[in-house]
Amino acid sequence: MNIEIKFLSLFPHLFRNSVILILYIFFGNSLFAQGNLVVHPKRIVFDGKKKIEKLVLSNTGKDSAVYNISFIEYKMNEDGELLSVKEEEEGLRFASPYVRLYPRIVKLGPNESQILKVQMYNTENIADGEYRSHLYFRAEQEKTALGTAAKAKEALVSVKLEAVFGISIACIIRKGENKTSLSISNMSYSKSKDQENLLLFKLNRAGNMSAYGDFLVSYVAPNNKVYEVGSVKGIGLYLPGSARNMRVKLNAPSNVDFKGGSFKVVFTENESKEILAEADLKL
Incomplete structure (x- = not known):
């Protein structure tokens, strides 16, 4: 099943809500959600069949949100914990040099969805094996409204705590026979x-x-x-x-x-x- 959703702000509010419901009904276990962001699918694997994959990003919240998408590199320990790493090592090769994505910044209104395209390129001469990076989706904080800073000076103490969350999904390139x-x-x-x-x-x-x-x-x-x-x-x-x-x-x-x-x-x-x-x- 291939459902392509473009800028859903072009459609009525009721239809946008229906699209979110359809994603849950048909894709269920392949959805990855945290906060108000829903991502489908929850991982991407390039195995030679296609060079372009698509992700559907959906904002299920009541407020508009801005998401910045980037790459992050992880190594997994024996307890399944993902640890951030900076350099490749034996058996761990990064996919990020061979993958590009667009757009890298997505703004979604309440109950809106948008397509993110992920493209593999320049892999003709890479060695057989697996290459992995993770796509990282980070919710951006809203910018301070005009006049807010001035009002804050009038208060003796002003403390504002805001939760900023991020989620990641694996992006994998596989070349050659799987012997696992x-x-x-x-x-x-x-x-x-x-x-x-x-x-x-x-x-x-x-x-x-x-x-x-x-x-x-x-x-x-x-x-x-x-x-x-x-x-x-x-x-x-x-x-x-x-x-x-x-x-x-x-x-x-x-x-x-x-x-x-x-x-x-x-x-x-x-x-x-x-x-x-x-x-x-x-x-």
């Missing part, structure tokens, strides 16, 4: 201090590309009845990392105490739902 393999290890079941049921395990990666997908956890009771007890969507394991520690909260069905039986963890590719890795833990 995944596995799940170190599975264990435990309870937290608050008596939450937790499943701990490690996702392992070997090969030349990053991995991205969804986890589904099932519990197979001693009577062989199967319950879906946990899920985590949109999990990435980025180069050069070879492992990511996972901690999944389990929802025990009524009259199920997780005694005996087994847990089954399945990791599937986000779009195709292809099984990338699976493992079992007997209790």
